[in-house]
Amino acid sequence: MDVFLSAGRERRVRTGHPWVFSNEIARVDGQAAPGDAVAVHTAKGEFLGVGHFNPQSLISIRLLSTRREDIDSADFFRERISRALAYRRTLYGDLDGLRLVYGESDFLPGLVVDRYGPVLSLQFLSLGMDKRRSLIVGALQELLQPQAIVARNDVGVRDLEGLPQQIEVLRGEVPEEVVVRENGLSFAVDILGGQKTGHFLDQKENHMALRERVAGGRVLDLFCYSGAWAVHAAHFGAREVLGIDISPGALDLARGNAARNALAQLCSFRQGDVFEVLRDLAARGERFDTIVLDPPAFVKSKKRLTEAVRGYLTINRRAIELLEPGGFLFTCSCSHHMQRDLFLDTLRQAALKARRTLRLIEVGGQALDHPVLLACPETEYLKCAILQAV
Known part of the structure; x- marks a missing residue:
């Protein structure tokens, strides 16, 4: 089966981007069923590649190769x-x-x-x-x-x-317990019920940035899930770590992972809505030397971006207000739509509203086993900004 694009709509594909959108297709020759492999051509008939076809999706073709080869073998x-x-x-x-x-x-x-x-x-x-x-x-x-x-x-x-x-x-058959290693530490994975595919694999390098920044300090880990940030912080010398998550199952995993690494005496975990917990901590005058903010994606579509920015602004402002002078904020966004420049601008606004001065130490990304395809910016999604209150 052959798909022909409208005139001038091949430019993005020529740069190496693997998607063809439904409004870029001029015609389909042959009986291409949803999911079939198709050859993609320019309006003039020049071959561009082969991919999977789904007319029901906005992304109607996902290209797998720019060569004429069998992608069904x-x-x-x-x-x-x-x-x-x-x-x-x-x-x-x-x-x-x-x-x-x-x-x-x-x-x-x-x-x-x-x-x-x-x-x-x-x-x-x-x-x-x-x-x-x-x-x-x-x-x-x-x-x-x-x-x-x-x-x-x-x-x-x-x-x-x-x-x-x-x-x-x-x-x-899935084993009763699955444990993986990360940076010398052990973490149990909930294969069938955990978030994403069971564990967050994309923060491996960012977790290491806690080293030499948390020793002797008090750490707050927000949206802690299974405790990866908390356990790393305790391992790197934090004197006390408090993890917050709304999911009882996640907190059970986190407590188990702290115990598995002989760090339970340094880590405590509490169930709660992070926005409410932040208000409560501020009302009680609590302060922390390091705060980790690793929320789920607030923005899953471009049309929700404005609403998501407000969420990031609020939660970061409240976290910044709890930082001790000289303290560090590790704050993350895992949405592609929240691009780096917008994320950093939101953090600037959060610092301004908190009436605190912060400096940007570094910005990390997703782990190296999540490489970014340069021609496909959608493959870059994770930002981890490390800021220090001065």
């Missing part, structure tokens, strides 16, 4: 996944907690594969990838021999592809 997926694995091994060796495939950045748009020890946790985010799950699972089984393969397809983006949200065990 076991060999294709085995080769692509092998390349992704080789890249991670050069970075982390045989680390047991990794993002092995990161969609567009690994030239497999719509596919995420995370490794948690003996378990692989997958997300099929596009119809094209979902229809090829047997090829993908077969390649992963051959290359990695996991004990279990799980599909964490409980994500809203599947609605846009006309796919159901669900969690499935595709192969094997």
